[in-house]
Amino acid sequence: MLGSIELSFWATVFTACLFGAMSPGPSLAVVVNHTLATGRLAGSYAAISHGIGIGIYALITAFGLSAVIEQNPVIFETTQFLGSLFLLYLGVKLIFASKKIEEIGLASVPSSSNMLAIRDGLGIALINPKILLFFTALFSQFVQIESSFVDKIILAIIAGGVDTLWYLLVVTIVSRSGSMARYQRASGFFDKIFGVLLVFIAFRFINQIVLG
Numbered sequence: 724m725l726g727s728i729e730l731s732f733w734a735t736v737f738t739a740c741l742f743g744a745m746s747p748g749p750s751l752a753v754v755v756n757h758t759l760a761t762g763r764l765a766g767s768y769a770a771i772s773h774g775i776g777i778g779i780y781a782l783i784t785a786f787g788l789s790a791v792i793e794q795n796p797v798i799f800e801t802t803q804f805l806g807s808l809f810l811l812y813l814g815v816k817l818i819f820a821s822k823k824i825e826e827i828g829l830a831s832v833p834s835s836s837n838m839l840a841i842r843d844g845l846g847i848a849l850i851n852p853k854i855l856l857f858f859t860a861l862f863s864q865f866v867q868i869e870s871s872f873v874d875k876i877i878l879a880i881i882a883g884g885v886d887t888l889w890y891l892l893v894v895t896i897v898s899r900s901g902s903m904a905r906y907q908r909a910s911g912f913f914d915k916i917f918g919v920l921l922v923f924i925a926f927r928f929i930n931q932i933v934l935g
Contacts, residue, residue: 776848778883
């Protein structure tokens with residue numbers, strides 16, 4: 724065990740955060756654009772600042788849910804159930820999504836710098852409400868009344884750390900000719916895998932809630 728949460732739960736959080744980061748979207752576009760516009764260093768700054776933004780969201784979510792537990796357990800239990808349904812919805816949506824390849828908005832940054840990369844990486848993480856919804860749905864299954872301060876910090880570190888490492892890998896991939904196109908072609912496969920994972924996690928949580 725690590726903190727007061729079982730090791731298997733940490734593995735679940737890690738895997739969900741990893742596949743969440745791997746799913747193409749606006750965050751990927753920002754990191755890719757700064758890498759292409761200025762180079763690997765700017766892309767790395769965008770990746771790191773994005774990971775910090777994700778970690779901030781995760782930290783707020785973890786401590787916010789803890790406060791809800793203390794103030795009103797009924798609301799928290801409702802959040803847990805609705806969170807499980809939201810994860811289930813996301814999973815089913817990804818599994819049955821069309822196979823079309825979503826083109827990433829490449830080269831849409833006319834000029835870049837390290838500071839702009841930091842600003843955009845952090846900004847795209849903090850202005851995306853779907854991130855907060857995702858972490859609320861996911862973390863509501865892990866944060867409990869007995870969860871320690873360390874547990875919540877670790878949750879945030881895992882979320883932010885996994886995101887940072889993934890996008891640093893993306894920067895390396897983008898720096899190699901042709902690799903980004905191959906990743907885009909495989910993005911549908913990643914979405915299907917992430918969808919199956921979310922459905923599995925959702926059913927597992929719903930089963931735990933029902934059996935209490």
